[in-house]
Amino acid sequence: MMTNPMGRLTQGQFSFLPDLTDAEMALQVEYGLGKGYAWSVEYTDDPHPRNTYWDMYGMPMFDLKDAAGVVMEVTGCRKAFPNHYIRLMAFDSTRGVESIAMSIIVNRPKNEPGFMLERQEVNGRSLRYTTRGYGADRPEGERG
Amino acid sequence: MYSIPGQVKAQAVAETTAAGGDNALAAARTVAEVLAHSHVEPVLQELDDALVGLAPVKARIRDIAALLVIDKLRLNLGLAAQAPSLHMCFTGNPGTGKTTVAMRMAEILHRLGYVRKGHMVAVTRDDLVGQYIGHTAPKTREVLKKAMGGVLFIDEAYYLYRPENERDYGQEAIEILLQVMENQRDDLVVILAGYKDRMDTFFQSNPGMSSRIAHHLDFPDYAVGELMQISQKMLGDQNYRFGQGAAKVFEEYLTLRIGQPHFANARSARNALERARLRQASRLFEDRDRVLTVDDLTTIEERDIRASRVFQQVKAQP
Numbered sequence: 097m098m099t100n101p102m103g104r105l106t107q108g109q110f111s112f113l114p115d116l117t118d119a120e121m122a123l124q125v126e127y128g129l130g131k132g133y134a135w136s137v138e139y140t141d142d143p144h145p146r147n148t149y150w151d152m153y154g155m156p157m158f159d160l161k162d163a164a165g166v167v168m169e170v171t172g173c174r175k176a177f178p179n180h181y182i183r184l185m186a187f188d189s190t191r192g193v194e195s196i197a198m199s200i201i202v203n204r205p206k207n208e209p210g211f212m213l214e215r216q217e218v219n220g221r222s223l224r225y226t227t228r229g230y231g232a233d234r235p236e237g238e239r240g
Numbered sequence: 241m242y243s244i245p246g247q248v249k250a251q252a253v254a255e256t257t258a259a260g261g262d263n264a265l266a267a268a269r270t271v272a273e274v275l276a277h278s279h280v281e282p283v284l285q286e287l288d289d290a291l292v293g294l295a296p297v298k299a300r301i302r303d304i305a306a307l308l309v310i311d312k313l314r315l316n317l318g319l320a321a322q323a324p325s326l327h328m329c330f331t332g333n334p335g336t337g338k339t340t341v342a343m344r345m346a347e348i349l350h351r352l353g354y355v356r357k358g359h360m361v362a363v364t365r366d367d368l369v370g371q372y373i374g375h376t377a378p379k380t381r382e383v384l385k386k387a388m389g390g391v392l393f394i395d396e397a398y399y400l401y402r403p404e405n406e407r408d409y410g411q412e413a414i415e416i417l418l419q420v421m422e423n424q425r426d427d428l429v430v431i432l433a434g435y436k437d438r439m440d441t442f443f444q445s446n447p448g449m450s451s452r453i454a455h456h457l458d459f460p461d462y463a464v465g466e467l468m469q470i471s472q473k474m475l476g477d478q479n480y481r482f483g484q485g486a487a488k489v490f491e492e493y494l495t496l497r498i499g500q501p502h503f504a505n506a507r508s509a510r511n512a513l514e515r516a517r518l519r520q521a522s523r524l525f526e527d528r529d530r531v532l533t534v535d536d537l538t539t540i541e542e543r544d545i546r547a548s549r550v551f552q553q554v555k556a557q558p
Binding site: 154155157159160161162163164165166168169 | 356357359378381382384385386388389390424427428
Protein backbone atom coordinates (compact mmCIF):
# COMPACT_ATOMS: atom_id res chain seq x y z
CA MET A 97 0.00 0.00 0.00
CA MET A 98 1.27 3.47 -0.80
CA THR A 99 0.73 5.75 2.16
CA ASN A 100 1.76 8.86 0.27
CA PRO A 101 1.24 8.32 -3.47
CA MET A 102 2.02 11.93 -4.35
CA GLY A 103 5.41 11.61 -2.70
CA ARG A 104 4.93 14.99 -1.05
CA LEU A 105 5.97 16.12 2.40
CA THR A 106 2.88 16.69 4.52
CA GLN A 107 3.70 19.02 7.38
CA GLY A 108 1.92 22.13 8.54
CA GLN A 109 -1.19 23.62 7.00
CA PHE A 110 -2.57 22.90 3.52
CA SER A 111 0.15 20.36 2.83
CA PHE A 112 -2.30 17.83 1.34
CA LEU A 113 -3.48 20.50 -1.11
CA PRO A 114 -1.69 21.71 -4.22
CA ASP A 115 0.93 24.34 -3.42
CA LEU A 116 -0.46 27.76 -2.61
CA THR A 117 -0.01 30.43 -5.26
CA ASP A 118 1.69 33.65 -4.19
CA ALA A 119 -1.69 35.39 -4.07
CA GLU A 120 -3.13 32.67 -1.84
CA MET A 121 -0.03 32.75 0.32
CA ALA A 122 -0.38 36.53 0.68
CA LEU A 123 -3.97 36.06 1.83
CA GLN A 124 -2.88 33.59 4.52
CA VAL A 125 -0.13 35.98 5.63
CA GLU A 126 -2.64 38.79 5.73
CA TYR A 127 -4.88 36.68 7.96
CA GLY A 128 -1.99 36.01 10.33
CA LEU A 129 -0.98 39.68 10.43
CA GLY A 130 -4.57 40.53 11.28
CA LYS A 131 -4.27 38.22 14.27
CA GLY A 132 -1.06 39.96 15.31
CA TYR A 133 1.29 37.09 14.48
CA ALA A 134 4.93 37.62 13.55
CA TRP A 135 5.90 35.75 10.39
CA SER A 136 9.25 34.15 9.77
CA VAL A 137 10.80 32.18 6.93
CA GLU A 138 12.77 28.97 7.50
CA TYR A 139 14.43 26.47 5.17
CA THR A 140 15.97 23.02 5.38
CA ASP A 141 16.87 20.07 3.21
CA ASP A 142 16.34 17.61 6.05
CA PRO A 143 12.58 17.63 6.60
CA HIS A 144 12.54 14.71 9.05
CA PRO A 145 9.43 15.08 11.25
CA ARG A 146 11.65 15.26 14.34
CA ASN A 147 13.76 18.05 12.82
CA THR A 148 11.81 20.78 14.59
CA TYR A 149 14.17 23.68 14.11
CA TRP A 150 14.90 24.59 10.52
CA ASP A 151 17.40 27.26 9.50
CA MET A 152 16.11 30.82 9.76
CA TYR A 153 16.14 32.97 6.66
CA GLY A 154 16.51 36.40 8.23
CA MET A 155 14.89 37.52 11.43
CA PRO A 156 11.27 36.95 12.39
CA MET A 157 9.26 39.89 11.10
CA PHE A 158 7.55 41.85 13.83
CA ASP A 159 5.43 45.00 13.38
CA LEU A 160 4.50 44.34 9.76
CA LYS A 161 1.30 45.83 8.39
CA ASP A 162 1.15 44.23 4.97
CA ALA A 163 1.83 40.82 3.44
CA ALA A 164 4.07 42.25 0.71
CA GLY A 165 7.08 42.30 3.04
CA VAL A 166 6.69 38.60 3.88
CA VAL A 167 6.18 37.69 0.22
CA MET A 168 9.36 39.62 -0.61
CA GLU A 169 11.27 37.59 1.97
CA VAL A 170 9.87 34.28 0.65
CA THR A 171 10.85 35.27 -2.88
CA GLY A 172 14.36 36.03 -1.67
CA CYS A 173 14.59 32.69 0.12
CA ARG A 174 13.32 30.79 -2.93
CA LYS A 175 15.99 32.45 -5.01
CA ALA A 176 18.70 31.54 -2.52
CA PHE A 177 17.46 27.98 -1.86
CA PRO A 178 15.42 26.87 -4.87
CA ASN A 179 15.85 23.18 -4.05
CA HIS A 180 15.13 23.27 -0.31
CA TYR A 181 11.99 23.01 1.71
CA ILE A 182 10.89 26.50 2.79
CA ARG A 183 8.19 27.10 5.35
CA LEU A 184 6.44 30.20 6.59
CA MET A 185 5.70 30.28 10.29
CA ALA A 186 3.49 32.62 12.27
CA PHE A 187 4.45 33.20 15.88
CA ASP A 188 1.71 34.14 18.31
CA SER A 189 3.26 36.20 21.09
CA THR A 190 0.13 36.32 23.26
CA ARG A 191 1.14 35.72 26.85
CA GLY A 192 0.51 32.11 27.72
CA VAL A 193 0.47 31.07 24.06
CA GLU A 194 3.92 32.11 22.83
CA SER A 195 4.21 29.49 20.16
CA ILE A 196 3.81 28.85 16.46
CA ALA A 197 0.23 29.35 15.35
CA MET A 198 0.52 28.73 11.60
CA SER A 199 3.04 26.90 9.47
CA ILE A 200 2.87 26.58 5.69
CA ILE A 201 5.33 24.91 3.31
CA VAL A 202 5.90 27.37 0.47
CA ASN A 203 8.70 25.71 -1.45
CA ARG A 204 9.65 22.08 -2.17
CA PRO A 205 12.62 20.49 -3.90
CA LYS A 206 12.03 19.20 -7.42
CA ASN A 207 11.89 15.62 -6.27
CA GLU A 208 11.00 14.73 -2.75
CA PRO A 209 12.66 11.49 -1.71
CA GLY A 210 10.38 10.95 1.30
CA PHE A 211 11.00 8.64 4.24
CA MET A 212 11.47 4.99 4.81
CA LEU A 213 10.47 2.93 7.82
CA GLU A 214 13.44 1.05 9.12
CA ARG A 215 12.84 -2.12 11.13
CA GLN A 216 15.49 -3.29 13.51
CA GLU A 217 15.15 -6.75 15.02
CA VAL A 218 16.16 -6.83 18.68
CA ASN A 219 15.74 -9.26 21.53
CA GLY A 220 14.38 -12.18 19.60
CA ARG A 221 11.32 -11.22 17.56
CA SER A 222 10.92 -7.64 18.92
CA LEU A 223 11.09 -4.81 16.37
CA ARG A 224 12.29 -1.25 16.72
CA TYR A 225 11.01 1.23 14.17
CA THR A 226 12.85 4.27 12.88
CA THR A 227 11.83 6.81 10.24
CA ARG A 228 14.71 7.78 8.00
CA GLY A 229 14.74 10.19 5.09
CA TYR A 230 15.91 8.55 1.85
CA GLY A 231 18.05 11.58 1.16
CA ALA A 232 19.46 11.80 4.68
CA ASP A 233 22.63 9.82 4.04
CA ARG A 234 23.84 12.42 1.57
CA PRO A 235 25.57 15.58 2.83
CA GLU A 236 23.75 18.86 3.32
CA GLY A 237 22.93 20.61 0.05
CA GLU A 238 22.75 17.39 -1.99
CA ARG A 239 19.70 15.84 -0.40
CA GLY A 240 16.88 17.28 -2.50
CA MET B 241 -8.57 11.70 -4.59
CA TYR B 242 -5.40 13.72 -4.94
CA SER B 243 -5.14 16.56 -7.39
CA ILE B 244 -1.99 17.28 -9.23
CA PRO B 245 -0.20 20.38 -7.97
CA GLY B 246 -0.45 23.27 -10.36
CA GLN B 247 -3.65 22.07 -11.97
CA VAL B 248 -5.96 24.26 -9.96
CA LYS B 249 -3.65 27.25 -9.84
CA ALA B 250 -5.03 29.38 -12.67
CA GLN B 251 -8.58 29.10 -11.41
CA ALA B 252 -7.55 29.92 -7.86
CA VAL B 253 -5.76 33.07 -8.94
CA ALA B 254 -8.81 34.27 -10.88
CA GLU B 255 -10.96 33.75 -7.83
CA THR B 256 -8.68 35.57 -5.43
CA THR B 257 -8.31 38.60 -7.67
CA ALA B 258 -12.06 38.82 -8.21
CA ALA B 259 -12.69 38.61 -4.50
CA GLY B 260 -9.99 41.19 -3.75
CA GLY B 261 -11.33 43.98 -6.00
CA ASP B 262 -14.05 46.32 -4.83
CA ASN B 263 -16.94 45.60 -7.19
CA ALA B 264 -18.73 48.91 -6.78
CA LEU B 265 -15.53 50.84 -7.43
CA ALA B 266 -14.83 48.70 -10.47
CA ALA B 267 -18.20 49.64 -11.98
CA ALA B 268 -17.69 53.39 -11.49
CA ARG B 269 -17.88 55.52 -14.64
CA THR B 270 -17.88 59.09 -13.30
CA VAL B 271 -15.49 60.99 -11.08
CA ALA B 272 -18.26 61.45 -8.53
CA GLU B 273 -18.78 57.70 -8.30
CA VAL B 274 -15.12 57.04 -7.63
CA LEU B 275 -15.03 59.83 -5.07
CA ALA B 276 -18.12 58.48 -3.37
CA HIS B 277 -16.54 55.06 -2.99
CA SER B 278 -13.09 56.19 -2.01
CA HIS B 279 -14.05 58.88 0.52
CA VAL B 280 -11.17 61.00 -0.69
CA GLU B 281 -13.17 64.22 -0.70
CA PRO B 282 -13.36 64.51 3.10
CA VAL B 283 -9.60 64.00 3.35
CA LEU B 284 -8.93 66.76 0.82
CA GLN B 285 -11.40 68.98 2.65
CA GLU B 286 -9.73 68.20 5.95
CA LEU B 287 -6.36 68.99 4.40
CA ASP B 288 -7.73 72.36 3.29
CA ASP B 289 -9.22 73.09 6.71
CA ALA B 290 -6.52 71.77 8.96
CA LEU B 291 -3.49 73.11 7.13
CA VAL B 292 -2.98 76.83 6.79
CA GLY B 293 -1.31 78.22 3.67
CA LEU B 294 0.77 75.77 1.60
CA ALA B 295 -1.19 76.61 -1.55
CA PRO B 296 1.25 75.01 -4.03
CA VAL B 297 1.38 71.83 -1.96
CA LYS B 298 -2.38 71.55 -1.74
CA ALA B 299 -2.69 72.17 -5.47
CA ARG B 300 -0.24 69.39 -6.22
CA ILE B 301 -2.00 66.98 -3.87
CA ARG B 302 -5.26 67.75 -5.66
CA ASP B 303 -3.57 67.04 -8.99
CA ILE B 304 -2.28 63.72 -7.74
CA ALA B 305 -5.67 62.79 -6.32
CA ALA B 306 -7.30 63.73 -9.63
CA LEU B 307 -4.84 61.59 -11.58
CA LEU B 308 -5.51 58.63 -9.33
CA VAL B 309 -9.27 59.02 -9.75
CA ILE B 310 -9.03 59.31 -13.53
CA ASP B 311 -6.67 56.33 -13.65
CA LYS B 312 -9.25 54.32 -11.76
CA LEU B 313 -11.89 55.29 -14.33
CA ARG B 314 -9.57 54.42 -17.20
CA LEU B 315 -8.86 51.09 -15.61
CA ASN B 316 -12.59 50.40 -15.27
CA LEU B 317 -12.97 50.87 -19.02
CA GLY B 318 -10.07 48.55 -19.66
CA LEU B 319 -7.59 51.22 -20.70
CA ALA B 320 -4.33 49.89 -19.42
CA ALA B 321 -2.31 52.48 -17.60
CA GLN B 322 0.95 51.85 -15.88
CA ALA B 323 0.68 52.27 -12.15
CA PRO B 324 1.79 55.85 -11.64
CA SER B 325 5.02 56.38 -9.77
CA LEU B 326 3.99 58.09 -6.58
CA HIS B 327 7.33 58.51 -4.86
CA MET B 328 7.68 62.08 -3.70
CA CYS B 329 10.15 64.53 -2.38
CA PHE B 330 9.13 67.21 0.10
CA THR B 331 11.53 70.09 0.41
CA GLY B 332 11.18 73.08 2.64
CA ASN B 333 12.49 74.82 5.69
CA PRO B 334 11.96 73.29 9.13
CA GLY B 335 8.46 73.54 10.54
CA THR B 336 6.69 73.98 7.21
CA GLY B 337 4.53 70.89 7.68
CA LYS B 338 6.32 68.19 5.68
CA THR B 339 5.64 65.39 8.16
CA THR B 340 2.03 66.43 8.67
CA VAL B 341 1.37 66.48 4.94
CA ALA B 342 3.09 63.10 4.55
CA MET B 343 0.68 61.61 7.06
CA ARG B 344 -2.28 63.05 5.18
CA MET B 345 -0.79 61.79 1.94
CA ALA B 346 -0.71 58.25 3.32
CA GLU B 347 -4.38 58.54 4.12
CA ILE B 348 -5.32 59.98 0.72
CA LEU B 349 -3.43 57.27 -1.12
CA HIS B 350 -5.06 54.65 1.05
CA ARG B 351 -8.55 55.94 0.35
CA LEU B 352 -7.83 55.93 -3.36
CA GLY B 353 -6.68 52.36 -3.02
CA TYR B 354 -3.08 52.93 -4.10
CA VAL B 355 -1.56 51.80 -0.85
CA ARG B 356 -3.26 48.93 0.90
CA LYS B 357 -2.89 49.89 4.56
CA GLY B 358 -2.27 53.62 4.65
CA HIS B 359 0.10 53.74 7.60
CA MET B 360 3.19 55.92 7.65
CA VAL B 361 6.60 54.78 8.84
CA ALA B 362 8.85 57.75 9.58
CA VAL B 363 12.58 57.03 9.61
CA THR B 364 15.90 58.85 9.48
CA ARG B 365 19.38 57.78 8.45
CA ASP B 366 19.94 55.92 11.73
CA ASP B 367 17.06 53.53 11.02
CA LEU B 368 18.33 52.62 7.56
CA VAL B 369 22.11 52.63 7.72
CA GLY B 370 24.02 50.09 9.77
CA GLN B 371 27.22 50.45 11.73
CA TYR B 372 29.35 47.71 10.24
CA ILE B 373 29.68 45.76 7.00
CA GLY B 374 26.63 43.61 6.38
CA HIS B 375 24.47 45.48 8.85
CA THR B 376 22.90 47.94 6.44
CA ALA B 377 21.07 45.63 4.05
CA PRO B 378 19.02 43.73 6.67
CA LYS B 379 18.31 46.96 8.52
CA THR B 380 17.04 48.77 5.43
CA ARG B 381 15.07 45.72 4.38
CA GLU B 382 13.40 45.49 7.77
CA VAL B 383 12.28 49.10 7.56
CA LEU B 384 11.03 48.59 4.02
CA LYS B 385 9.05 45.53 5.07
CA LYS B 386 7.44 47.45 7.89
CA ALA B 387 6.49 50.26 5.52
CA MET B 388 4.99 48.01 2.85
CA GLY B 389 1.35 48.69 2.22
CA GLY B 390 1.88 52.26 3.36
CA VAL B 391 4.18 55.23 3.09
CA LEU B 392 7.86 55.31 4.01
CA PHE B 393 8.81 58.82 5.11
CA ILE B 394 12.55 59.44 5.18
CA ASP B 395 13.26 62.63 7.08
CA GLU B 396 16.45 64.52 6.25
CA ALA B 397 17.10 62.07 3.44
CA TYR B 398 20.25 63.88 2.28
CA TYR B 399 22.10 62.42 5.27
CA LEU B 400 21.91 59.04 3.52
CA TYR B 401 24.65 60.14 1.17
CA ARG B 402 27.92 61.27 2.66
CA PRO B 403 30.25 62.26 -0.16
CA GLU B 404 33.15 62.91 2.21
CA ASN B 405 33.33 59.22 3.15
CA GLU B 406 33.70 56.88 0.19
CA ARG B 407 33.02 53.78 2.23
CA ASP B 408 29.93 55.15 3.91
CA TYR B 409 27.19 52.53 4.19
CA GLY B 410 24.55 55.07 3.20
CA GLN B 411 25.15 54.30 -0.45
CA GLU B 412 24.16 50.69 0.17
CA ALA B 413 20.90 51.79 1.77
CA ILE B 414 20.19 54.04 -1.21
CA GLU B 415 20.74 51.16 -3.63
CA ILE B 416 18.35 48.84 -1.80
CA LEU B 417 15.85 51.65 -1.55
CA LEU B 418 16.06 52.32 -5.29
CA GLN B 419 15.60 48.66 -6.10
CA VAL B 420 12.42 48.39 -4.03
CA MET B 421 11.12 51.77 -5.23
CA GLU B 422 11.40 50.53 -8.79
CA ASN B 423 10.26 46.92 -8.46
CA GLN B 424 7.58 47.17 -5.81
CA ARG B 425 5.92 50.40 -6.76
CA ASP B 426 2.46 49.21 -5.83
CA ASP B 427 3.61 47.97 -2.43
CA LEU B 428 4.93 51.17 -0.99
CA VAL B 429 5.35 54.87 -1.61
CA VAL B 430 8.56 56.55 -0.53
CA ILE B 431 8.57 60.20 0.52
CA LEU B 432 11.92 61.91 1.00
CA ALA B 433 12.04 65.11 3.00
CA GLY B 434 14.66 67.70 3.73
CA TYR B 435 15.93 71.21 3.23
CA LYS B 436 15.78 72.40 -0.35
CA ASP B 437 19.45 73.13 -1.03
CA ARG B 438 20.76 69.98 0.61
CA MET B 439 18.20 67.81 -1.17
CA ASP B 440 19.28 69.37 -4.46
CA THR B 441 22.89 68.37 -3.81
CA PHE B 442 21.68 64.94 -2.77
CA PHE B 443 19.83 64.47 -6.05
CA GLN B 444 22.76 65.74 -8.07
CA SER B 445 24.99 63.07 -6.62
CA ASN B 446 22.26 60.40 -6.91
CA PRO B 447 20.69 60.85 -10.35
CA GLY B 448 19.05 57.41 -10.04
CA MET B 449 17.10 58.62 -7.05
CA SER B 450 16.08 61.85 -8.72
CA SER B 451 14.71 60.13 -11.82
CA ARG B 452 12.61 57.73 -9.78
CA ILE B 453 10.83 60.48 -7.92
CA ALA B 454 7.98 61.91 -9.91
CA HIS B 455 6.74 64.59 -7.56
CA HIS B 456 8.90 67.30 -6.11
CA LEU B 457 6.91 69.45 -3.72
CA ASP B 458 8.39 72.60 -2.29
CA PHE B 459 6.93 73.84 0.98
CA PRO B 460 7.03 77.63 1.16
CA ASP B 461 7.72 79.49 4.39
CA TYR B 462 4.71 80.84 6.23
CA ALA B 463 3.83 84.52 6.31
CA VAL B 464 3.10 86.15 9.67
CA GLY B 465 -0.65 86.04 9.03
CA GLU B 466 -0.52 82.31 8.35
CA LEU B 467 1.57 81.70 11.44
CA MET B 468 -1.02 83.61 13.47
CA GLN B 469 -3.77 81.36 12.12
CA ILE B 470 -1.70 78.30 12.96
CA SER B 471 -1.02 79.60 16.46
CA GLN B 472 -4.70 80.32 17.07
CA LYS B 473 -5.49 76.78 15.96
CA MET B 474 -2.81 75.28 18.21
CA LEU B 475 -4.06 77.25 21.21
CA GLY B 476 -7.64 76.29 20.47
CA ASP B 477 -6.69 72.62 20.33
CA GLN B 478 -5.22 72.86 23.81
CA ASN B 479 -8.13 74.89 25.22
CA TYR B 480 -6.26 78.15 25.51
CA ARG B 481 -6.94 81.53 23.99
CA PHE B 482 -5.25 84.89 23.64
CA GLY B 483 -6.36 87.50 26.18
CA GLN B 484 -6.85 91.21 25.56
CA GLY B 485 -4.15 92.46 23.21
CA ALA B 486 -2.17 89.25 23.46
CA ALA B 487 -2.81 88.28 19.84
CA LYS B 488 -1.39 91.59 18.65
CA VAL B 489 1.71 91.19 20.80
CA PHE B 490 2.18 87.65 19.57
CA GLU B 491 2.01 88.90 16.00
CA GLU B 492 4.68 91.44 16.89
CA TYR B 493 6.70 88.62 18.44
CA LEU B 494 6.45 86.54 15.26
CA THR B 495 7.48 89.47 13.06
CA LEU B 496 10.62 89.91 15.18
CA ARG B 497 11.30 86.20 15.46
CA ILE B 498 11.18 85.59 11.69
CA GLY B 499 14.20 87.85 11.24
CA GLN B 500 16.25 85.95 13.80
CA PRO B 501 18.41 82.90 13.10
CA HIS B 502 17.09 79.35 13.58
CA PHE B 503 13.54 80.31 12.82
CA ALA B 504 11.54 77.13 12.23
CA ASN B 505 8.15 78.39 11.09
CA ALA B 506 5.25 76.63 12.78
CA ARG B 507 7.58 74.81 15.14
CA SER B 508 8.98 78.10 16.46
CA ALA B 509 5.45 79.41 16.88
CA ARG B 510 4.53 76.30 18.84
CA ASN B 511 7.58 76.59 21.06
CA ALA B 512 6.81 80.25 21.74
CA LEU B 513 3.29 79.30 22.76
CA GLU B 514 4.63 76.55 25.00
CA ARG B 515 6.85 79.08 26.76
CA ALA B 516 3.93 81.48 27.09
CA ARG B 517 1.98 78.68 28.73
CA LEU B 518 4.82 78.14 31.19
CA ARG B 519 4.85 81.84 32.06
CA GLN B 520 1.08 81.85 32.46
CA ALA B 521 1.35 78.89 34.80
CA SER B 522 3.97 80.47 37.03
CA ARG B 523 2.00 83.76 37.03
CA LEU B 524 -1.04 81.94 38.34
CA PHE B 525 1.12 79.91 40.70
CA GLU B 526 2.21 83.08 42.50
CA ASP B 527 -1.31 83.87 43.69
CA ARG B 528 -1.76 81.16 46.27
CA ASP B 529 -5.15 82.20 47.61
CA ARG B 530 -6.91 83.33 44.46
CA VAL B 531 -9.87 81.32 43.18
CA LEU B 532 -8.99 80.57 39.57
CA THR B 533 -11.83 80.68 37.08
CA VAL B 534 -11.99 78.92 33.73
CA ASP B 535 -11.14 82.26 32.16
CA ASP B 536 -8.01 82.63 34.25
CA LEU B 537 -6.84 79.14 33.37
CA THR B 538 -7.41 79.41 29.63
CA THR B 539 -6.21 82.92 28.91
CA ILE B 540 -2.70 83.75 27.78
CA GLU B 541 -2.16 87.38 28.78
CA GLU B 542 -0.21 90.02 26.94
CA ARG B 543 2.52 90.03 29.60
CA ASP B 544 3.06 86.25 29.23
CA ILE B 545 4.24 86.91 25.69
CA ARG B 546 5.81 90.28 26.38
CA ALA B 547 8.28 88.58 28.77
CA SER B 548 9.90 86.78 25.87
CA ARG B 549 13.63 87.00 25.25
CA VAL B 550 12.96 88.26 21.73
CA PHE B 551 11.44 91.53 22.99
CA GLN B 552 14.23 92.07 25.49
CA GLN B 553 16.89 91.72 22.81
CA VAL B 554 15.17 94.34 20.68
CA LYS B 555 15.04 96.69 23.64
CA ALA B 556 18.74 96.17 24.33
CA GLN B 557 19.81 96.78 20.74
CA PRO B 558 19.14 100.53 20.25
